[in-house]
Amino acid sequence: MNELIYGLITGILFGLLLQKGRVLRYDKQLGALRFHDFTIIKFMLSHIAVAMVGIYLLYDLGLVKLSLKPTILGGVIVGGLLFGLGWGLLGYCPGTSLGALGEGRWDAVWGILGMLVGAGLYAEAFPVMKKTLLTWGDYGKITIPQVLGVNHWFVIAAFLMITLVLFRWIERYEKSIKSN
Amino acid sequence: MVHGKGELIMGSDRGWNPYVAGALSGLVSIFSVWVAGKYLGASTTFVRTSGMLEKLIDPERVAKMEYFIREAPKVDWQWLFVVGIFIGAFIAAKGGGSFKLQPVPDMWQDRFGSSITKRAVFAFIGGIIAMFGARLADGCPSGHGLSGSLQLAVSGFIALICFFIGGVIVAHILYGRGNRV
Numbered sequence: 001m002n003e004l005i006y007g008l009i010t011g012i013l014f015g016l017l018l019q020k021g022r023v024l025r026y027d028k029q030l031g032a033l034r035f036h037d038f039t040i041i042k043f044m045l046s047h048i049a050v051a052m053v054g055i056y057l058l059y060d061l062g063l064v065k066l067s068l069k070p071t072i073l074g075g076v077i078v079g080g081l082l083f084g085l086g087w088g089l090l091g092y093c094p095g096t097s098l099g100a101l102g103e104g105r106w107d108a109v110w111g112i113l114g115m116l117v118g119a120g121l122y123a124e125a126f127p128v129m130k131k132t133l134l135t136w137g138d139y140g141k142i143t144i145p146q147v148l149g150v151n152h153w154f155v156i157a158a159f160l161m162i163t164l165v166l167f168r169w170i171e172r173y174e175k176s177i178k179s180n
Numbered sequence: 181m182v183h184g185k186g187e188l189i190m191g192s193d194r195g196w197n198p199y200v201a202g203a204l205s206g207l208v209s210i211f212s213v214w215v216a217g218k219y220l221g222a223s224t225t226f227v228r229t230s231g232m233l234e235k236l237i238d239p240e241r242v243a244k245m246e247y248f249i250r251e252a253p254k255v256d257w258q259w260l261f262v263v264g265i266f267i268g269a270f271i272a273a274k275g276g277g278s279f280k281l282q283p284v285p286d287m288w289q290d291r292f293g294s295s296i297t298k299r300a301v302f303a304f305i306g307g308i309i310a311m312f313g314a315r316l317a318d319g320c321p322s323g324h325g326l327s328g329s330l331q332l333a334v335s336g337f338i339a340l341i342c343f344f345i346g347g348v349i350v351a352h353i354l355y356g357r358g359n360r361v
Contacts, residue, residue, distance in 0.1 A: 003218075006215065006257065007259070008260040008261070009264065010211075010218070011260060011261035011262060012264040012265075013208045014261070014265055015271075016272040017208065018265065018269060019269040019273050021201030021202060021205070022195035022196075024269060026285035026287060027286055027287040030287055033344070033347040033348050034352070035348075042198040042202060043202035043205070044325060046198070046200075046203040047203070047330070048326060048330045049203075050206030051209040051210050052329075052332070054207070054209075058210070058214055064214055064217070067219050068328070068333045069324065069328055070318070072318075072335075075316050075317055075318060076318070076342065077338065079313045079314065079315070080313065080341070080346065081346040082309055082312060082317075083310050083311075083339075083346060085313070085346040085347070086310025086311070086312070086346075087346065087347045087350075088351045089303070089305060089350055089354075090306030091285065093222075093321045094222040095222035095262065095265055095322045096321075097307075098262055098263070099266065099269035102267065102269030103269050103279060104273065104282060105282050105285065106282070107282070107285065107299050108303075110303035110307065111310075112307065114304040114311070115307040116226055118226070118307060118309065118311030119227040119230040119311050119312075121308065121312055122312050122316065123227065123230065123245055126246055130246075133316065134316075142334045143332045143333055143334065167199070
């Protein structure tokens with residue numbers, strides 16, 4: 001029961017921040033895909049940067065466990081590209097579709113219905129996928145520091161530096177397209 | 181530069197700095213993992229809900245399906261997390277005065293007109309493809325993009341890059357290259 005309450009509270013806080021950060025809207029999601037509004041990139045990379053440092057600190061202290069998804073190239077690459085194609089049409093992702101609906105953008109309903117159908121179709125296709133795409137390039141649960149054979153803090157430091165450079169570049173780029 | 185209708189109306193509706201909102205949501209992620217042991221994610225909830233709905237029609241069939249055995253059709257942490265996103269966004273939008281019942285997004289309307297049916301067809305088909313892909317990839321922008329990447333999972337970064345490649349392709353087919361609204 002506690003677990004369900006934690007889920008609800010976490011969702012409410014996350015939904016609040018998604019809405020305040022203005023990342024729920026179709027225009028913001030397509031704006032990023034069309035390279036003229038980088039709000040969702042700023043939001044996502046800030047989330048990742050902060051949580052990466054916090055969770056690896058807690059991990060080193062033995063307070064949390066990692067929960068890695070396997071790197072199966074067939075599934076991740078084909079599935080990822082398919083997801084992207086559908087996302088471009090819909091303009092919401094699974095989490096933000098519910099948030100967009102909460103903001104009153106009710107075209108998200110069509111997307112939510114479509115996603116329920118898509119989930120049902122995947123459940124039908126799963127036995128075939130398991131024998132085909134999901135056997136291609138299965139590297140198991142691997143992390144970048146494992147692959148590189150270095151301590152995770154080196155990778156985190158590199159990620160943070162790249163992110164900062166990217167943020168600087170985005171700010172300049174946004175200024176340049178606004179003044180055009 | 182020509183603005184879409186929405187951007188003009190939104191003059192006072194700028195919201196919070198996305199870096200700040202994103203960083204705060206990162207703290208939410210940290211506390212969720214620390215307190216509840218749960219990484220954020222959303223797409224499994226659609227599988228569970230789909231299973232619940234199919235169970236209403238043919239419970240015996242659902243009980244035998246491998247994928248619904250793996251992802252049981254039940255309400256769990258993530259299911260309520262996704263419901264919470266709806267509630268949180270509703271509270272924030274109402275409280276901040278940016279709640280707006282809107283059938284067709286501004287950018288879509290500027291390009292494709294105000295037909296609700298047209299938008300519904302594209303959004304529905306997009307939803308089918310997106311969720312099929314998300315399940316094949318084993319995660320969406322939350323599960324792979326945020327939670328995977330922040331753990332430095334190879335799968336998270338590959339998925340995130342593929343999500344954007346697919347999305348950029350479709351966005352450029354739909355809107356063309358130069359047409360910056």
